[in-house]
């Protein structure tokens with residue numbers, strides 16, 4: 001390997017965060033959401049790290065589940081969007097996947113393809129997110145109309161739109177709406193994502209579905225939650241060039257940064273093609289040899305530039321943390337005008353993931 005650019009995956013942090021989220025909801029089972037390659041951490045890595053701990057995993061789409069099965073992951077897997085095409089019903093049955101069905105079209109597919117031996121079916125109910133799911137009335141009707149394929153072990157699933165804000169009454173409204181349906185059916189439920197698990201104990205159901213919290217970012221508005229979880233990824237690269245520039249000179253594309261005094265610029269071997277956000281502006285912090293230094297100039301495809309004038313001795317080959325154990329991803333996401341979910345999931349395949357235990 002030539003470049004020193006890596007995403008270090010901290011297995012102990014993943015285990016710690018999972019245990020912590022489980023401890024908040026001792027009456028629930030906690031499945032870990034490892035869609036989008038486990039938010040960039042590597043779905044197979046995370047499934048292996050949590051192999052003897054997590055009772056189930058969730059992915060968005062069938063292909064993600066199949067990849068896990070091919071890697072020998074035999075834990076229960078829930079496919080959150082259910083089948084996008086009819087043929088996936090057969091794959092779901094053959095690969096022992098549980099599908100979350102949000103529309104009667106999908107139920108028709110299951111009935112046609114696997115009438116006698118259907119895959120496990122959970123039912124998605126729209127209680128206010130208005131993205132996926134049946135109305136509570138339609139869900140109730142579907143339970144009767146499709147009783148041939150929906151088993152007694154069906155779980156009613158809903159998703160919270162604003163659980164990250166503990167002052168937002170929309171969550172309580174969603175919970176109320178859902179509770180009425182649940183009471184009528186007597187079925188098990190799955191409601192809570194990471195923010196709901198942290199901030200809304202009333203949402204803890206038979207199954208919670210946690211993603212971001214396991215990966216060590218704060219899913220809540222309230223920054224005080226950050227210290228409860230540990231970062232699961234350190235994105236790091238190294239200094240590949242150093243130069244002294246004079247006051248008044250510019251750095252990078254579009255001359256977006258001008259030196260106010262004689263300065264030392266370090267060029268780092270990571271860019272937006274690796275998933276470091278191009279939207280990070282001048283001043284976004286990185287850690288050079290453990291010290292904060294500001295981005296100077298636009299992020300380019302394979303490199304970025306940092307003002308290391310105040311850092312002291314910097315040499316080619318020195319490590320730079322873009323986010324991770326000592327510089328929280330949440331801070332970098334704020335500088336990029338986005339959320340940590342996006343930063344994590346955008347770390348590109350060019351960046352090797354290296355799993356580390358302490």
Ligand SMILES: Cc1ncc(COP(=O)(O)O)c(C=O)c1O
Nearest residue numbers: 033159193194195209210211212
């Ligand atoms: C349906 C569903 N459940 C659970 C999750 C996990 O959410 P979080 O990463 O906030 O824990 C997601 C993530 O987007 C989701 O779409």
